[in-house]
Amino acid sequence: xxxxxxxxxxxxxxxxxxxxxxxxxxxxxxxxxxxxxxxxxxxxxxxxxxxxxxxxxxxxxxxxxxxxxxxxxxxxxxxxxxxxxxxxxxxxxxxxxxxxxxxxxxxxxxxxxxxxxxxxxxxxxxxxxxxxxxxxxxxxxxxxxxxxxxxxxxxxxxxxxxxxxxxxxxxxxxxxxxxxxxxxxxxxxxxxxxxxxxxxxxxxxxxxxxxxxxxxxxxxxxxxxxxxxxxxxxxxxxxxxxxxxxxxxxxxxxxxxxxxxxxxxxxxxxxxxxxxxxxxxxxxxxxxxxxxxxxxxxxxxxxxxxxxxxxxxxxxxxxxxxxxxxxxxxx
Numbered sequence: 001x002x003x004x005x006x007x008x009x010x011x012x013x014x015x016x017x018x019x020x021x022x023x024x025x026x027x028x029x030x031x032x033x034x035x036x037x038x039x040x041x042x043x044x045x046x047x048x049x050x051x052x053x054x055x056x057x058x059x060x061x062x063x064x065x066x067x068x069x070x071x072x073x074x075x076x077x078x079x080x081x082x083x084x085x086x087x088x089x090x091x092x093x094x095x096x097x098x099x100x101x102x103x104x105x106x107x108x109x110x111x112x113x114x115x116x117x118x119x120x121x122x123x124x125x126x127x128x129x130x131x132x133x134x135x136x137x138x139x140x141x142x143x144x145x146x147x148x149x150x151x152x153x154x155x156x157x158x159x160x161x162x163x164x165x166x167x168x169x170x171x172x173x174x175x176x177x178x179x180x181x182x183x184x185x186x187x188x189x190x191x192x193x194x195x196x197x198x199x200x201x202x203x204x205x206x207x208x209x210x211x212x213x214x215x216x217x218x219x220x221x222x223x224x225x226x227x228x229x230x231x232x233x234x235x236x237x238x239x240x241x242x243x244x245x246x247x248x249x250x251x252x253x254x255x256x257x258x259x260x261x262x263x264x265x266x267x268x269x270x271x272x273x274x275x276x277x278x279x280x281x282x283x284x285x286x287x288x289x290x291x292x293x294x295x296x297x298x299x300x301x302x303x304x305x306x307x308x309x310x311x312x313x314x315x316x317x318x319x320x321x322x323x324x325x326x327x328x329x330x331x
Contacts, residue, residue: 011191011232011233011236012041012042012044012046012047012236012239012240013041013042013043013044014041015041015191016034016036016039016040016041016042016191017039017040017191017192017193017236017237017240018038018039018040018191018192018193019038019039019040019192019193019198019244020038020192020193020194020195020198021193021195021198021199021202023198023202024040024193024198024202024244025038025040027244027247027248028040028042028244028247030247031046031247033046040240042240042243046243047236047239047240047242047243048239048291050239050242050243050246050247051239051242051243051246051256051291051292051293052291052292053246053250053251054242054245054246054251054252054253054254054292054293055072055251055253056072056073056292056293056294057070057071057072057073057075057294058070058071058072058179058210058253058294059071059178059179060147060179060180060181060182060210060253061147061169061178061179061180062145062146062147062180063141063145063146063168063169064145064146067115067145067146067147068147069115069116069147071210071253071255071294072293072294073294076323076324077115077116078113078114078115078116079114079115079116079117079118080104080108080114080116080117080118080121081121081300081301082118082119082120082121082149083120083123084096084121084122084123085122085123085125086122087100087122095123095125095126096122096123096124096125097124097125097126098124098126098127098135098139100122100124101120101121101122101123101124101136101139102139102143104117104121104122105117105121105139105140105143105144106143108121108144108146109143109144109145109146115146115147116146116147116148116149116182117140117144117146117148117149118148118149118184119136119148119149119150119151119183119184120136124136133150133151133153133157133160133161134160134164136151137150137151137160137161137164137165138164141164141168147180147181147182148181148182149181149182149183149184150162150164150165150181150182150183150204150209151183151200152183152184152185152197152199152200152201152203152204152211153196153197153199153200154196154199154200155199155200155202155203157200158183158199158200158203158204159203161181161183162175162181162203162204162207162209165180165181165209168180172207175207175208175209176207176208177208179208179209179210179253180209181204181209182209182210182211182212183200183204183209183210183211183212184211184212184214184257184296185197185200185201185204185211185212185213185214185241186214186215186216186259187213187214187215187216187237187238187241189215189216189217189222189223189233189237190222190223190233190237191233191236191237193240193241193244198244201213201241201244201245202244202248205244205245205248205249205252205254206248206249208249208252208253209253210252210253210254210255211241211245211252211253211254211255212254212255212257212296213237213238213241213242213245213254213255213256213257214238214257214258214259214296214298215233215234215237215238215257215258215259215260216259217230217233217234217258217259217260217261218261218262218263218270219260219261219262219263219276219280220262220263220265221263221268223260225262227260227276227279227280227283230260230280231260231280231283231284231287234258234260234280234284235284235287238256238257238258239256239291241254242254242256242293254293254294255293255294255295255296256287256288256291256293256294256295256296257295257296257298258280258281258284258285258288258295258296258297258298259298260277260280260281260284260298261273261274261276261277261280261302262274262276262277269304270304271304272302272303272304272315272319273302273303273304273305273314273315273316273318273319274304274315274318275318277302277318277319277322278318278319278321278322281297281298281319281322281323281326282322282325282326284297284298284326285297285322285323285325285326286326288326289326295326297319297322297323297326300316300319300320301316301317301319301320302315302316302319303315303316
């Protein structure tokens with residue numbers, strides 16, 4: 001573990017990360033870090049010191065108190081799948097619609113095993129993009145009584161979702177005192193946070209709402225081909241986002257995210273569910289536990305299979321089981 005963290009310091013201090021937002025650069029500069037244009041290089045130990053101020057466990061309130069979430073420690077939270085643009089019904093694959101989203105939200109509410117619908121179980125492609133975040137949030141509020149996730153991809157979208165969560169939970173002051181909406185911010189790997197994701201991160205962090213910081217790494221594409229080197233990049237990227245959250249609002253809840261898979265070197269396509277993913281996710285969980293941070297596994301039930309078959313089952317198990325076996329939290 002010590003060698004991993006030494007490599008992390010080297011990546012952060014020698015290579016640095018690009019932040020495409022003046023407020024982020026200002027915060028790091030005021031914290032004494034080296035800012036060269038839009039690249040920030042961190043003092044050794046800075047990222048880990050900032051991570052230490054984030055809570056190891058926290059609670060997120062739901063409209064139905066029985067559905068509130070305990071994040072971190074030995075708690076596990078299961079979410080519905082998020083992000084698909086398509087729906088498959090039998091042999092037919094088609095664009096997702098608002099009616100599909102409503103159906104999946106209702107199923108999540110009734111499932112008894114899923115704890116949150118997240119942000120977008122399926123893209124409602126028949127809803128205009130400029131209001132899609134509003135419709136998704138409204139449907140999650142209307143059709144579930146769970147904790148839901150807000151849109152982080154622009155400041156106005158993030159503020160809209162925060163305003164809707166404040167209505168649900170009795171006002172902005174009460175929302176900030178007891179978090180009630182979550183979000184996931186992806187790093188534009190390798191080693192870059194783009195302006196849109198930073199707008200969302202800054203808005204949710206300022207409001208004290210939990211932010212998951214998730215690098216999206218495919219080994220052999222936007223990350224080194226070896227698991228060990230990819231883990232160094234992933235940890236550096238995630239901790240840089242966690243550090244920024246703590247500079248915005250010390251003690252704000254956040255989650256160290258991971259999404260670590262491989263690239264097929266013959267086809268160039270993602271190779272989900274393989275042993276590289278399983279090993280990388282096991283190590284990711286251990287690193288998060290060592291740092292005392294809650295962890296978003298990023299494993300889910302990923303598969304490269306195009307149909308529901310045996311390959312889909314065992315690849316999905318490879319990634320899902322990693323989250324279970326990644327170890328308990330320890331400071």
